[in-house]
Amino acid sequence: MLGLFPEQQHDCEQSSRRRFVMQLGSLAGILSLDGLLRQQAAVASPAQVDASGKKRSPASDVNCILIWTRGGTSHHDSFDPKPEAKSDIRGEFGTINTAWPGVLFTDLMPRCAQSAKKFTTMRNLNPKNGSHGVADAYMLSGHKFNPTLTYPCYGSVVAKEFGYRGSLPPYVQVNDSIDRRFRGGLSGYLGLAYNPFIVPDDPNSSRFKVRDVTLDKSVSGSRLSRRRQALEAIDTLQRNLDRQPDVFQAVDEYYEKAFDIITSAQTQKAFNLNLEPSRVRDAYGRTRLGQSCLLARRLIESGSRFVTVTDGGWDTHRNNFGTLRKKLPDFDRSFSTLITDLGDRGMLENTLVVWMTDFGRTPKVNSAGGRDHWSTAAPLLMAGAGTPPGVIGETDGEGARPVGREYYTRDIAATIYAKLGIPLHTIHHTPDGRPVALCEGTPIPELMG
Template identity: 30%
Template sequence: MNPHVTRRAMLKRLVVGAGGAAVANFGGLFNSQTIADEVRRSGKRCILLWANGGASQIDTFDMKPGQPTAGPFRPINTNLAGLQICEYLPRMARHADKLAVIRSMHTSEPDHPGGIYLMHTGYRPAVAVSHPELGAMTAKYCGSLDSDLPDFIRMGSTGNGGAGYLGPLYQPFGLDRNGRLSQFASSGSTPEAVRRRADLLRFVEESSAREHRAEPFQAHRLAQERAWRLQRTRNVFNIDQEWARARERYGDTGFGRNCFMARKLIEAGVAFVEVGQENYDSHADNFVCHKANMNILDPAWSGLLDDLHERGLLRNTLMIWMGEVGRTPGINNRVGRDHFVRGWTVVLAGGGVRGGTVYGATNPNGNGVRDNPVTEGDLFATIYTALGINPRVRHFVGTRPIWATPEGARVVREVLA
């Protein structure tokens, strides 16, 4: 018998959960893609704050006072004994006990497109396989296709990998620059007209469903229902009134507003939200750039942490702050810092994370990792573990098995709760 028939037959009876355990499937499943959806959900969520261009570790969370490359920013104490961070992150300094700072990132793609892909998928770009982004993987294993909202929503400059081999069900859903629903999300017709033609389409589907029962027909009909459900959620995206009150907490910036939107979406049950912040690629005027960026980042990030915490959402929401690269300790002749991948910083917080942790260290001048290097694969294995996703969960591209993280990736248990 054809082994692939066996596989399909097996999938119909068994649902293999993220943890690798087999769960009996009693529902009348129509489609193998939806099997993941039937797996018991962990309730985990994830927010990625993306520092597009690559933030400077020395000017934020891995300061080197006294070194020739230290730059003009001063370190300040945090609420975690022994941890100092940049003076322009004063509000975050009060949240240090919630953070796990990984200071020993050693990654393998020093430029933007490759680095953006790498730090969204855990893999270097490859010709033969397109890997899914973290958001797509989270959508698959933590999302719910029954939800009115997409499971993977993003704003601003973000990833370039999309859903990869996981397929269109887990494709990122982009909001426009202002965090509003983008083109095609609405027909522009009156609700009455929309309902009228929707009723007609539903009638056609019901009529044809009696004859056409193959899985793809059903998948199509469900996706159509999802498109309509999205229309019902329009008010989730309408935050103008609430923003008037929240802007003080998040800072009155576009990024702050998008972070507030992220909170609304997480609260509404979205599994993964990514918010991009621009302008970190400071090959010139590094300190001007970073000061301005931190003035935006500090209230937005800390406001989001406060907000999630107060609502009891932080427990189940993993927050990640990272970009595609770090920046050189050396300051170039344009007062800039260039790309650097041999010792940089990523910060985790919230669900699954052991707050108040500093993991790994760069050497005194910041020119490399001194202790406990963490690769992109290690980071992704750690992130997936925090989200309750098996880092070795396996998918197939054609006949070829692909794992969620590269072979040999190590979970950094020290930063996990």
């Protein structure tokens, strides 16, 4: 099922005839799209000015694909191998030369090694966290977890700042591999309207279908029109009873978007992977991650602004090497193909691609043949939107922590926002009016160009 409400909260005092009818199923076909519509008061339009009052520039029309490998991908066994270290640190994998002289990746990453000059490999990131759940909240927002305030993730901020571009939701999440215990990957204090539009089903499945977006064949155009008329009649009754025209006007705008999403040819086309040539689908890999990356490209191409692709299974406390022998080749193919494909289509100039994970893994292999959580070193890749290719920083001989200058999660956030054209001095407000700064970090010069 497609979900727009990762964590619904119910308030009995805010029930209405509209909600009652929808819960009965009388308007089936747009029910799951209700997450786009519900807000407690009038919904503000996407911000078109920055905090200083200056009008935003369309030149900031940079999109983003963020790949999140949930669990903590080992930096030792991917993009920061230590071939000269002791065997219990070096691990079981060999190394491979990359397009950068003297720079090595693990030998399970040949495609990334060959295309290394198309992206930047970051080795001096200190994530300052080593806990699942907390990592999802921290890494995907740039703010440390706060039990009293949920900070919005990058995609939610983009959705609020720039809004819709066509009929597709501005912020889409493909797959549902994000730990929500600390409300990571959500809209937080910005409100439910900016939560991700979630596509949980496997795009690689022959039965893949984005339910509630792909209109059921039993629902004809005239039938959908009648449902729309019924909704309008209910709205009129509710307006007469509640006398809240401003609120309903705002909500109606979101219902219009809901109908647009259901009926739009643009939407149907974007989610239909069968329209891709077989050779392109094969290049990405006929796997869940591969086809998810392809779907992300199609969504950006069709009008979405921010797509997060999530992939689970990277928490390798046991059998680290056996697990990664299966996971890394899939990532290697998916990521390298995505970068190449975006470049070939002329989309890399205005599409930022970021790969990140919870944290790194311990330098020493444990007794179960795994690596545990490690909070002071983690890998990150970035490409597109003017990012200069290269290798940034290094870790010590054991991969325990960065040597020399290191960067932090808040700096990654500042870099992402700067590249997407969102001023770092932007101030948002919580529902009770409290001002909150967008970001506390500083853009990383080596990534800015």
